[in-house]
Amino acid sequence: MDGERETLLEVRNLRTYFHTPVGVVKAVDDVSFLVRRGEALAVVGESGCGKTVTALSVMRLVPDPPGKIEGGEVVFEGRDLLRLSDAEMRRVRGNHIGMIFQDPMTSLNPVFRVGDQIREAVQVHLGLSRKDARERAIQLMEMAEIPQARERYRMYPHEFSGGMRQRAMIAMALSCEPKLLIADEPSTALDVTIQAQIMELLGRLRKEIGLSVMLITHDLGVVAGVAETVLVMYAGKVVEYAGVDDVYYRSKHPYAWSLMRSVPRLDEKKERLLTIGGSPPSLIDLPPGCSFSPRCPFAQEICREEEPPLVEVEKGHLSACHFAGDFESRAAEVLGT
């Protein structure tokens, strides 16, 4: 991790809870991380671990009711977004921070032309005339590698293929030259080959315009290709936060460690894959102590009693596990290496 780049977004102790008739869902519970200029941060975890809600919280798009940001700070370019008025926040959205979503088919308005939807943000935020905005939208579509952009401008979402729709979403999100792009599972709904193209496009854009990316995904393969830093979440909490190599090869938390060993890899010869049994806990009814302890192969008494704090085990490598310190030796013991 390059410690010299300036910090663009810093999230501190974010808590977002959902108040439902059956209880309070602690979707995001004391989450902190930061994104530097030009950095690519991947937020990883199983479905329901709170990664999407974290992203929505940054954008203040959490549906209220039943959700509510209960505490913490989201400091973007020096300003705490959580303290802004609605009007000020609207000027940030789509303008300084762009967001793309998982399913491009349902994320584009079916009754409006694609080009017009891309043009809209530019007109609203940058005040361009209709004609200028249109030209810019076509430029953006070309940048997003949509072929025959000028003709496709006039088309409707259902006339686009899945990959093209996602490119259109990217064009739309980047239309006002935001400094940060939040991508929520951008390739999950697409074919594998298209996935690769989209990821490659994002990577290229990062380099070309210095875009910071906060990528939310559960696909570890995608993470490896794009991310510099990884934030691993489980049951609404951060369990590991480190550079991508550290997390992949030198993980200091049983969850990420098990995840890595459950994925087939070409570079290591393994005879069998590990599985992590059971399922993530209900966010209303969390187990005592460490949330992962019921499924953890290394769990001890202390794990079931006390919640492990997130500590910096090594420089630039945080982990929330009681045994994070001597994790490597224990793991080596277990594997007999």
Add this chain to the structure above:
Amino acid sequence: MLLFVLRRFYQTVIVVIGVVLVISLLMASLPGDVARMRAPKGASEETLENIRKKFNLDKPWLTRLWIYLSGLPRLDLGDSFTYKRPVMDIIGESLPWSVRLAIAAEIIIVIFGILAGVISAVSRYSFLDVLVTISTSVLVAMPIYWIGRLMQLFFSQWLHWFPPSGAPPPGTGFWGSIPYYVMPAAALAAVSTAYVARLARSSMLEVLRQDYIVTARAKGLSERRVIYKHALKNGLIPVVTYLGIDFGVLIGAAVLTEMIFNWPGVGHKLYFAVIQRDHTMVIGLVFILVLIFVTINLLVDISYAFLDPRIRLGESPEVA
């Protein structure tokens, strides 16, 4: 788009043929002692025979069917027993009045119904929303003709705001006629407005839950723009579709309301035709009204294609 229009047209033709068959069948199946009901009490057998002859009741079923069918292309729907004149003539006189009333009612429905529904959806759970929800629920549960009477009671009898009944007399002019239109049009529109409001509300609520609304907000658009541009266009689609069907409800309501308000339209005529057992008139009126209904539906469906680009450009809509 063309394919869609052609398909709907073809469908309509088939339906019309079906309707014609049904109508003719009904006409031919009228109970035999119709003559006895028509004739004055104690009429002689000869009088009864004459009546039967006049209305072709002495002929076999199939012949009666044929006679009626052959009259249709010339729009000869037989003669009304009560008025002793061709049914078509009577329809011609009264239809314009009904059309005027229907237009007035439709304006009320579209403006108030959609407005109430959208505002209700947008300000969910607010006082306004609760008010709209309750009043529309109650309106939908009320017998249509009773709404008319209640209006006469409140607005004419007690408040003296509007004339209780009757069409504007000739020579009243546009502005003078309006007070005469208000109550009948409102009574006619009442149930439909409630329906449309409910539909618009639930449709908007549905649309506001969609992903593309989140995208619109993520673009930093103002809430007003999100609702009135992005949400509304999608939300109105089911409402427009319904408006075609609603016309049928309106026709039915007209039968019940025009009588209450003494409005000289086709509904009024149909009411009395039913009461007086003037079968030729009843069947003839039903036939014409059904044809009008089918045509309006066709037009509405075609115009709906303009609203939804998915239809216009060839992707087929959901299972009807």
Add this chain to the structure above:
Amino acid sequence: MTDRKRPEDYLPGKEPPEFLGPEVEKFEAELEKERVHGRTALWRDVWYRLRHNKMAMAGMVIIALLILVAIFAPLLAPYDPVEQVEIRTPGGVKQPPSAKHWLGTDALGRDILSRLIYGSRISVEVGIVAVVISLVIGLFFGALAGYFGGWADSVIMRSADVFFAFPTVLGAIAIMTVLGPGLINVFIAIGVLGWATIARIFRGSILSVKENDYVEAARALGASHSRIIWRHIMPNAIQPIIVYATMSVGGAILAEAWLAFLGLGQQPPTPSWGNMLAEYLPFYNTHPWMMFIPGTAIVISVLAFILLGDGLRDALDPRLRGSV
């Protein structure tokens, strides 16, 4: 500690454990229970949500009351509904409510309350019988059209289109012109007119359910047509019908009202709410209270069915199922 898998067990050469962690056995037991009780859990879930919907529950209570009143009418009504009790008493007709006649008397000196109570029977009958007729015809043809498709589908749907061309009022008028007035004919007219919408809804939901994977799976396992229909398609496809049928009962009660207005329904002197309302309309400016009695009864009853229908729709909504 003893039955827990130890990390040492991961050493190469040993059988890798199926699962890690002790809680997993608990999870598996839960899963098994869910699978077995899956289907009943579904309806229990629906009932739970329905129970918590205050409006829907209010509707159910009103409907229950309505049915009870209809059944126990002879016990509840203070007078004979047809007997012109007060016709000879001076000032006895069109009496406003009093201690002797809680809801007053009508133009022929009959006790309105008793007539109202007996009238509930007609409303309940119309509601149930008409809707049942529509359901029987509609479900049958809808299933044929939806499941077998092809020309059966086309023929059935085209016929339905012809029925759709007739707005309910016109259709009922036309049918009853041929059949003549009377309650039984009302049942027939409304029932027969209603099949088309039910068939269309049912066909639609069958079509969408048919495409689901679990139907493919059942077919691959060699299930017969009827088994597929009954066990897989029906439970899902029937849901929109349940909602629509409930609302239709309200519609049928209203239909009785306007048919009575047109002189086509239950003929006097037997009271029905419809014919009572029609009877009292001319007195709206002299004795306005009269028309409010059957009118309010009708509105409350229909409203109850609407509320219940809305509640059922929300309770059955698949998106809400199994969610927090």
